[in-house]
Amino acid sequence: MSILTCYKTYERAFFLERPNRFVMTLETGSGDIIQTHVPNPGRMEEFCTDHHPFFIVPVKHGKYAYRVVATTYQNQFVFLDTLKVNDIFAHLLAENCVPQFLEAMQIQREVTVGDSRFDFRFVHEQQNVIVEIKSCTLCHNGLAMFPDAPTLRGQKHLNALDRLAREKQAKTYIIFLILNASAERFMPDIHADLDYAKLFLAAQYVTCQAFKLNVIDPVSIDLASLQSVPIDEATTRTHCHNKGAYLVVLENSQDVMLTIGKLGQIHFPQGWYVYVGSAMNSLDARLKRHQRTRKKRFWHIDYLASTMMKVRKVYPIRSADRIEARLAHAIGAISDEAISHFGASDAHENSHLFYFNTLPFRQRAFIDVVFNAWTFSFAE
Secondary structure (H helix, E strand, C coil), X not given: CCEEECCCCCEEEEEEXXXXXXXXXXXXXXXXXXXXXXCCCCCCCCCCCCCCEEEEEECCCCCCCEEEEEEEECCEEEECCHHHHHHHHHHHHHCCCCHHHCCCEEEEEEEEECCEEEEEEEEECCEEEEEEEEEECEEECCEEEECCCCCHHHHHHHHHHHHHHHCXXXXXXXXXEECCCCCCEEEECCCCCHHHHHHHHHCCCCEEEEEEEEEEECCEEEEEEEEEECECXXXXXXXXXXXXXXXXXXXXXXXXXXXXXXXXXXXXXXXXEEEEEEEXXXXXXXXXXXXXXXXXXXXXXXXXXXXCEEEXXXXXXXXXXXXXXXXXXXXXXXXXXXXXXXXXXXXXXXXXXXXECCCHHHCHHHHHHHHHHHCCCCCC
């Protein structure tokens, strides 16, 4: 049977906050506020906006009574339960849904080779095969990306599998299983983990492939829908560099009047601020500078970032193109106010600092700007 139902029942709840990687606070349809377990350690920032819907299932044992298993995004169900992803792939193998692994034999799961542990080992056409499965849930405007957070484990797997294939110990694969049917292409997430993307491009012997599956309801997967998704290596190579634009989200805990260089005195109301910048050389170093408390005041932002205001989030946007002006325009269009001339003395825009009454990264409009930039889908 091609339909795999992972859970017997589910219910809908709505996002309130995420205290840590493994816990979400949700509001049920009946208005109860509950803590739920999140079996997906990714950042999932595209989903964690005010009142975004999640689907939960009851859990018999454990600290929390419910587990988050799915959500919706851009009119598609997205399966989030990484604990079930290897089970899904095992069913794909058993039902001969993976074209290059038809009639796989001697299937083993969770195998240790050297100092690494991999998801599958089996024999196919008289060859030893080792496969590592990576669950991919990030898919915006048709572009799927992995990882959505730095992954040292993923880097280790890439290196180990490339070495095993080079030494002809086994034929090795990394399979990115995209649990979102809207994916049209795939690339490593250069914004979240530049080192992983560089290793991905440098790997010569491990075979990397991406596949998507149709999630037909929050707990059901259509195994027969498995479809290959092309890997966009050209775009990856073009933008896989330590340069681009960025956003810095600042929290101002109280109204304050500050003197900002030649701009003079400026009143900063309590609330949230988003600074738009660029660094076409050494982007990561620039972001680290903004998070230091001790630094020479050179740019306007130095008077605020980690000195008078707390840096709450930074968003690197790696790009070979200069997109700072478009980014500032997009953020300005959704902000509550612009701080005139701030950070824009050498730019055509009026400002690169914008005020928000409420937390920006809990707003769908702000997250859409970030992900449009990350997926190279800014409107011209």
